[in-house]
Amino acid sequence: MPKSRTYPSSRLDQLRALAEKVDGLPLSAGPHLLAKSLAEAGDVPGGVALLRCYSTDHPDDFPSHYELGRMLERLKPPQTDEAIVAYAVARALRPATGHELAHALARRGRDEEAAAVFRGLVGPSHPSFDIRDAACYGVFLKERSRLDEAGTASHALIVAAHRIIRDAPADTAGARQRSQALAYLKAELAGWSRILDSGRPTARGHVRRAMEGWKISERLGYSPFEERLLAQLPEAERGAWRALRNEAESLLDSARNGDH
Numbered sequence: 001m002p003k004s005r006t007y008p009s010s011r012l013d014q015l016r017a018l019a020e021k022v023d024g025l026p027l028s029a030g031p032h033l034l035a036k037s038l039a040e041a042g043d044v045p046g047g048v049a050l051l052r053c054y055s056t057d058h059p060d061d062f063p064s065h066y067e068l069g070r071m072l073e074r075l076k077p078p079q080t081d082e083a084i085v086a087y088a089v090a091r092a093l094r095p096a097t098g099h100e101l102a103h104a105l106a107r108r109g110r111d112e113e114a115a116a117v118f119r120g121l122v123g124p125s126h127p128s129f130d131i132r133d134a135a136c137y138g139v140f141l142k143e144r145s146r147l148d149e150a151g152t153a154s155h156a157l158i159v160a161a162h163r164i165i166r167d168a169p170a171d172t173a174g175a176r177q178r179s180q181a182l183a184y185l186k187a188e189l190a191g192w193s194r195i196l197d198s199g200r201p202t203a204r205g206h207v208r209r210a211m212e213g214w215k216i217s218e219r220l221g222y223s224p225f226e227e228r229l230l231a232q233l234p235e236a237e238r239g240a241w242r243a244l245r246n247e248a249e250s251l252l253d254s255a256r257n258g259d260h
Contacts, residue, residue, distance in 0.1 A: 032063040066090040122156035131160040147206040161224040211252035
């Protein structure tokens with residue numbers, strides 16, 4: 001491990017003074033939080049400078065690499081290539097944190113690398129159960145007309161949503177998780193509906209297979225639309241989930257029968 005650099009006391013004093021302006025942030029906060037305080041106070045370059053220095057001297061400090069990537073993308077202009085390096089180091093330290101790396105790679109047109117990162121997040125090993133991963137992977141694939149792969153991402157989204165419906169606590173936080181899952185599934189369904197409307201020669205088959213995957217998941221017991229799970233939801237939430245289930249079945253019928 002490289003020897004840690006000692007920052008000038010004047011610089012630390014400046015950071016701590018800024019940190020004190022952020023409600024609830026203790027003076028003992030780590031460098032990544034102090035850097036975030038600088039950025040929130042309007043000095044994003046100052047936060048980047050701190051994290052560049054600290055992350056170089058502390059290569060195993062995940063928060064410093066991760067926040068450095070985020071701040072580099074906030075610079076004007078964004079420093080996306082350097083952000084990719086920072087995100088890649090963060091992912092090496094915590095494999096489940098590749099979400100931002102995948103997006104940054106996609107923004108630079110490095111689609112195959114981005115797809116590989118997304119696949120690692122939603123694939124059979126499931127290092128991450130963050131529903132954002134499957135949702136964003138699906139959008140990424142549909143935007144690039146990679147519809148065979150998009151069906152796989154759609155399946156991963158259903159599995160993630162099922163996990164949320166099954167495990168989310170019966171409190172405000174749980175309701176927020178379920179609402180987010182519902183929103184992602186609505187967006188997913190809308191995306192497949194647009195594909196069906198596109199009139200592309202292969203569109204109907206892709207939509208049919210994706211929606212059949214949703215039905216199969218319900219029969220196999222890992223769908224968020226299982227009635228036994230919906231029955232356990234607060235009454236105010238059940239209707240929206242059942243309505244979305246009906247919309248999915250309607251889209252499947254349209255894909256099968258050609259009446260969309």
